[in-house]
Amino acid sequence: MSQRSxxxxxxxxxxxxxxxxxxxxxxxxxxxxxxxxxxxxxLIGAGVVIEVEGPVRGAGRPAQLLSLNPRLGVAVxxxxxxxxxxxxxxxxxxxxxxQGEIAVDERTDPKKTLVVVGELIExxxxxxxxxxxxxxxxxxxGPIQRGTGRSGRxxxxxxxxxxxxxxxxxxxxxxxxxxxxxxxxAVAEATWGVARGLRDVAYVYSAAGIGVGFILNxxxxxxxxxxxxxxxxxxxxENGEICECGGRGCLNTLANAFSITxxxxxxHGRELxxxxxxxxxxxxxxxxxxxxxxAGRHIGLAAANLYNLLDPELIxxxxxxxxxGEILLGPxxxxxxxxxxxxxxxxxxxxxxxLDQDVVVVLGAxxxxxxxxxxxxxxxRK
Ligand SMILES: [Zn+2]
Numbered sequence: 385m386s387q388r389s390x391x392x393x394x395x396x397x398x399x400x401x402x403x404x405x406x407x408x409x410x411x412x413x414x415x416x417x418x419x420x421x422x423x424x425x426x427l428i429g430a431g432v433v434i435e436v437e438g439p440v441r442g443a444g445r446p447a448q449l450l451s452l453n454p455r456l457g458v459a460v461x462x463x464x465x466x467x468x469x470x471x472x473x474x475x476x477x478x479x480x481x482x483q484g485e486i487a488v489d490e491r492t493d494p495k496k497t498l499v500v501v502g503e504l505i506e507x508x509x510x511x512x513x514x515x516x517x518x519x520x521x522x523x524x525x526g527p528i529q530r531g532t533g534r535s536g537r538x539x540x541x542x543x544x545x546x547x548x549x550x551x552x553x554x555x556x557x558x559x560x561x562x563x564x565x566x567x568x569x570a571v572a573e574a575t576w577g578v579a580r581g582l583r584d585v586a587y588v589y590s591a592a593g594i595g596v597g598f599i600l601n602x603x604x605x606x607x608x609x610x611x612x613x614x615x616x617x618x619x620x621x622e623n624g625e626i627c628e629c630g631g632r633g634c635l636n637t638l639a640n641a642f643s644i645t646x647x648x649x650x651x652h653g654r655e656l657x658x659x660x661x662x663x664x665x666x667x668x669x670x671x672x673x674x675x676x677x678x679a680g681r682h683i684g685l686a687a688a689n690l691y692n693l694l695d696p697e698l699i700x701x702x703x704x705x706x707x708x709g710e711i712l713l714g715p716x717x718x719x720x721x722x723x724x725x726x727x728x729x730x731x732x733x734x735x736x737x738x739l740d741q742d743v744v745v746v747l748g749a750x751x752x753x754x755x756x757x758x759x760x761x762x763x764x765r766k
Contacts, residue, residue, distance in 0.1 A: 394415070396757060407420050430764065434452075434453050461750030462504075466540060470745070472746040488500055498556065520559070522553055522562045523748065526539030527609075529611075563604075567604055568748030570586075570599055575755070576739060577700075579599065584697050588687070588703075592641070617635070620682050645658055665708065673711055680714070681719040684722075687716065687734065688724040697732050701736050
């Protein structure tokens, strides 16, 4: 590769990895100012890069930023969850173009589910040619085993146990990246939300179970087997109830949506959904507030262990418990502070993510495609 094309590739990769950047930020990649000028002029001339207005800082004019040309293509994000499939389409300038979802019976087998996914993608592409799709990111709940690419026993999506999602999703006939929902939600917050620009972040995602997506040293961390971040299966009570995983007293048995709603059967006389419990708690229902606070304390205990081991600069809460906000986070922070080591530093903030819970996972799935220039190259001469 000539020096010139190596520099072009570097600029394109930086724009894919970090989003729109100023000329000065591009120079910080280790390129001289004059090289940046030459490379950027070339890329603008070739229609690969466009100039856009950045946010206004202070009283000055908005900064001129360089962005990838949105016409270069789109990325699709897909989430296969219990009872629903969701999808979103983003262009390479990181703009969300369309999103949608279709309800699917949770017992549906992967093949049929992927037919529905294919139809949803077609609808959201809205006449755009398939060739414009750089790739599809697919989120499934639970870990993907590193070696085999299979979704393991721990997935809460029963028809997908021991299925290789890459093989199953071949039917979509598009380049694929598969990962679990918590990891992808973390990537979404790192791309558009509260974790933007941070290097060490833990994203606690609560769906059927509680998982964590780790961004460590600026990269997604999956672990040797792909099972990193199974916070829901860390032991909180050695003498507690048996968990689906076969363990005893896992966090999931004490603080996931199911265990929270189960606690209220006697007092409230019927099965409440987690969303109803949270709404009632905000309206002042004492029982609902109590079970959410208790769940917060248990998650805080697990989070203290997580902090003691990994020392993230931010912990983000997302998923179906996020709407509980401070009712959950207050007791959670207190419980975490009691157990976390204090080396004279302040504990990392534990906050609710910024992105809408309905789209955070599909956005992350699309972001994985948008950010990876090696696996999902742009249709440009380098
Ligand atoms: Zn467990």
